[in-house]
Amino acid sequence: MQIHKKALSLSPLLIATLVGCGSTSLPSSPPSTPPSTGLAGKVVQGAVSGSTVWADSLASGTRFVIDSAELSTQTTTDSTGAFTIKATPTYKYVIVSQGGTDTITGKTADTLLSPGGAQTVSPLTTLVALDTSGNLASTINALLPAGTTFDSDLTATGGLTPAAMVLLTSITTAVTSFDATIQSTASSSSATLTAQQINNINLALYSQMAIQFATLPSTSLSNTATLATNMQTSLSTAIATIATNNTNITLQNPSTLAATIANNSVATAANVVGNATGDTNLQGVTASNVQTTGVPASTSSAVTELTVMSSGSNTQIVNSTITSVVSSTAGSVTVTSTPSSYSPPPIPIVNNPTVIGYQLVVAASGNQWNVSSFTITFSDDMIATASGGSNYAHSVLNPANYQFSQPGCTPSSYASNVVTFTCSSLQSGNFTVTILKSSSNGGVLAGSTSLGLLVDNTKIFTLPAATGSTGGSSLSLF
Numbered sequence: 431m432q433i434h435k436k437a438l439s440l441s442p443l444l445i446a447t448l449v450g451c452g453s454t455s456l457p458s459s460p461p462s463t464p465p466s467t468g469l470a471g472k473v474v475q476g477a478v479s480g481s482t483v484w485a486d487s488l489a490s491g492t493r494f495v496i497d498s499a500e501l502s503t504q505t506t507t508d509s510t511g512a513f514t515i516k517a518t519p520t521y522k523y524v525i526v527s528q529g530g531t532d533t534i535t536g537k538t539a540d541t542l543l544s545p546g547g548a549q550t551v552s553p554l555t556t557l558v559a560l561d562t563s564g565n566l567a568s569t570i571n572a573l574l575p576a577g578t579t580f581d582s583d584l585t586a587t588g589g590l591t592p593a594a595m596v597l598l599t600s601i602t603t604a605v606t607s608f609d610a611t612i613q614s615t616a617s618s619s620s621a622t623l624t625a626q627q628i629n630n631i632n633l634a635l636y637s638q639m640a641i642q643f644a645t646l647p648s649t650s651l652s653n654t655a656t657l658a659t660n661m662q663t664s665l666s667t668a669i670a671t672i673a674t675n676n677t678n679i680t681l682q683n684p685s686t687l688a689a690t691i692a693n694n695s696v697a698t699a700a701n702v703v704g705n706a707t708g709d710t711n712l713q714g715v716t717a718s719n720v721q722t723t724g725v726p727a728s729t730s731s732a733v734t735e736l737t738v739m740s741s742g743s744n745t746q747i748v749n750s751t752i753t754s755v756v757s758s759t760a761g762s763v764t765v766t767s768t769p770s771s772y773s774p775p776p777i778p779i780v781n782n783p784t785v786i787g788y789q790l791v792v793a794a795s796g797n798q799w800n801v802s803s804f805t806i807t808f809s810d811d812m813i814a815t816a817s818g819g820s821n822y823a824h825s826v827l828n829p830a831n832y833q834f835s836q837p838g839c840t841p842s843s844y845a846s847n848v849v850t851f852t853c854s855s856l857q858s859g860n861f862t863v864t865i866l867k868s869s870s871n872g873g874v875l876a877g878s879t880s881l882g883l884l885v886d887n888t889k890i891f892t893l894p895a896a897t898g899s900t901g902g903s904s905l906s907l908f
Contacts (some may be wrong), residue, residue: 468758470514471544471851473527473551474584475602476735477511478539481530483551485519488781494526494541494629494774509533511585518908521604522784522809524559524780527551528629532602535737535748540605541632546784548581549889553601553636554594555581558884560633560640562778564592567884572648573597581885588732592703593652595738596712598725599655599699602689604665604750605635607755612679612758616765621678623768630774631672637777639667648729654715655724662692662721666767673725675775679723680764687759693717698751700725707733783810783876785865785887787848790907792856796895801853803906804839806865810876814844822876824868835862 473481484496484504493499496504500768502517507530515525525544532539543559544551557572558567558580570580573594582589589600609632615859616623650656665688673681681687697717704712711725739745787807792799812826822828826849838854867875868882875882891907 431639470512471508471519471525471550472583472585473513473530473539473542473907474735475542475553476528476534476541476739477509478507478530478542478584479509479511479533481507481511481513481527481539481542483507483513483515483525483527484524485515485521485546486526487519488524488779490521491780493777494633495529495626513805518786519669520780520786522546524785525551528625534736535745537606537752538609540602540609541629542635543633543636543779544581544781544880545782545884547883548885550581550583551819552581552584553598553605554584556633556636557601557640557643559780560637560778561644562780563641563644564780564881566640566644569643569646569648569651570594570597571654573729579885587734590733590738591727591729591731591736592707592709592727592733593713593727594596595703595733595735596654596696596699597651597657598736599702599737600661600696601636601639603695603698603751604639604661605632607667607691607695607752608635608665608687610752611756611759611763615760615763616767616867618760619765620835621767622764623765624772626774627676627768627772630777631676631769633777634675634775635665635668638671638800640662642667649726653724653726653731654696654712655721656846658692658720659695661696662688665692671775676772678766679711682762686733687762688773690717690759691755693720694751694755696720697745698748700727702744702747703727703733703738703742704742705747706738773794780881780884781879781881782881782884783808783874785809785883785889788863788889788908790861790891791904792893792905792907795855797896797905798855798857799893799896799905800855801839801851804851804853806849806850806863808847808874808876811847811878812844812849813875813877823872826874828872828874830872831866833862833864833866839863858893858895861893863889863891 462770484500503515505513505515507513521548527542530539542551542556544555545559548555552572567580592739642660666685669681669684669688695717696715697720700712700715715725770896789805791803792801792858813824814826826844829840839851841849842852843850865887867886873882
């Protein structure tokens with residue numbers, strides 16, 4: 431997720447430069463405790479329009495519900511799925527997307543999650559956010575085109591492979607089918623389900639798929655038979671758990687329901703990808719043979735979600751499958767209204783550290799900017815001196831864990847979750863900072879958990895022209 435700067439204090443010499451940006455009032459000096467500013471991203475299950483997005487605290491409050499401390503982060507996606515959270519959270523968080531419309535299928539989007547710092551919120555980021563083993567991110571990445579990761583924009587050109595598209599479509603079809611079954615049954619019995627209960631049912635399905643898929647190699651997720659078999663296993667566990675934890679929902683024969691949803695979802699996914707790519711083997715997969723006739727989907731070519739779903743009648747095929755599953759399974763489900771005493775069961779979620787603050791203070795000197803102070807704040811206490819100090823691969827003081835678009839910045843000290851950098855003068859224009867995600871070879875780690883960033887965290891500062899300044903002009907960016 432890219433985080434963009436906001437100017438909080440400008441000298442008189444800079445006001446003339448920036449007044450065209452729309453500022454109406456400017457403080458004469460930086461506030462002693464400056465406010466956080468926003469982060470931007472995109473919700474994609476197709477492009478999801480009109481979803482409610484917020485930064486959900488992992489430290490306090492009710493999970494997957496907008497608490498009072500989180501209200502300042504609440505926003506809504508536009509027609510392209512894009513959103514901007516005006517206030518950067520100052521706590522460890524995940525991004526939650528609730529509701530909205532999948533603009534490709536026209537269906538209500540799933541409740542989706544994203545690890546703090548991810549560029550997108552999607553079904554794939556949801557799986558990773560619910561994978562507490564830490565294994566699934568690399569497995570999913572192995573299914574994607576080179577240079578693309580689980581948090582990339584799935585709506586971008588060439589953002590998926592046929593194998594990744596089969597996986598993605600299988601997941602969303604399965605979750606939407608079960609959700610539609612529950613809500614259709616509720617509607618027919620005049621029952622009312624709260625958004626909180628629907629959210630948790632959605633995420634219970636994703637959670638069990640994440641747990642199951644994290645145990646598999648990528649080849650098992652790219653093969654229709656092993657994908658369907660493992661999806662059935664995860665859905666069977668999830669549906670049984672949902673029946674136990676939701677007293678207003680009765681589900682008969684959870685294993686049969688799971689098999690119906692898994693087999694139809696994977697077969698449908700294989701068919702639509704086969705239709706779009708001309709793969710006759712994928713086109714030949716059916717709900718009755720999907721677990722016995724494994725077809726490997728390609729991981730070597732690139733496809734686009736919109737192109738696949740708009741090919742022929744693919745969107746209609748997916749929607750028809752969902753309708754068919756609802757029709758065939760509704761008789762095994764009984765739903766009454768959400769009890770007033772409803773308390774959602776806990777759903778395990780990643781506890782990785784997040785970046786919760788940046789501060790760059792610069793002073794004009796000729797046509798450059800001298801850096802007075804540059805700091806990055808983490809949610810957790812990070813490792814700074816273990817195994818050889820700043821040369822340790824996972825230390826926050828190791829320069830190899832950062833990338834800068836302009837040279838000359840080096841981490842110099844660390845205290846109380848804050849890394850301070852020493853930097854050379856900066857030129858006007860963009861100054862981009864990336865804190866690299868953790869891997870076996872590097873990336874910063876939290877001291878208490880030994881967990882690192884799940885994604886590269888990128889921040890873009892934009893420095894105005896300083897030509898003609900003679901010193902004394904200052905700018906604080908966050």
